[in-house]
Amino acid sequence: AQTVTQSQPEMSVQEAETVTLSCTYDTSESNYYLFWYKQPPSRQMILVIRQEAYKQQNATENRFSVNFQKAAKSFSLKISDSQLGDTAMYFCAFMKQGSGAGSYQLTFGKGTKLSVIP
């Protein structure tokens, strides 16, 4: 079974600064996918960024980027130029590849609550 660990329950950052959220995972799979989802106070789960494990290049989406270290099983999220609208819970999630049981299942970490301070 896969596990996802987010070691930072809460973080804060000044507006316009950069912050990095940590995520580690445990799996015996060699091919898989990793995601960061954002959950603002509205409760909506919104995809932030996605990474395929077979790709060495780190994914980027505007101000969001990841540092994917496959050997270390680490998948951190960097938010640059933080904005007030980035205030939310951030969840790291894992999905294994393949056709077996659970191949479509997202396994989530417990989340990191990020507060952007004006």
Place this chain on the structure above:
Amino acid sequence: DARVTQTPRDKVTEMGQEVTMRCQPILGHNTVFWYRQTMMQGLELLAYFRNRAPLDDSGMPKDRFSAEMPDATLATLKIQPSEPRDSAVYFCASGLGMSRGETQYFGPGTRLLVL
């Protein structure tokens, strides 16, 4: 823009009552997922469907929970009878079902409180 919709947004009920939550996946998506979010357990998969057929409902308590897709535009999650421990936010998500590791798009959730 296309979104997953869920109703009701909030539900308060008494123990023992039947609760039905509804989800409309994004048009053209053929995979549907039900997740439950609690403070203690976080987000857990309850069930998922592909082309309206249940592929995995191992995360769901079988004695009181049931999930169905009467048609491609409607998924339902029913709890009968409800218990206080069922209080949680229930999310529906959908995906195209075309490739591995594809994105799941979430609805706004139904917050359930069972008294």
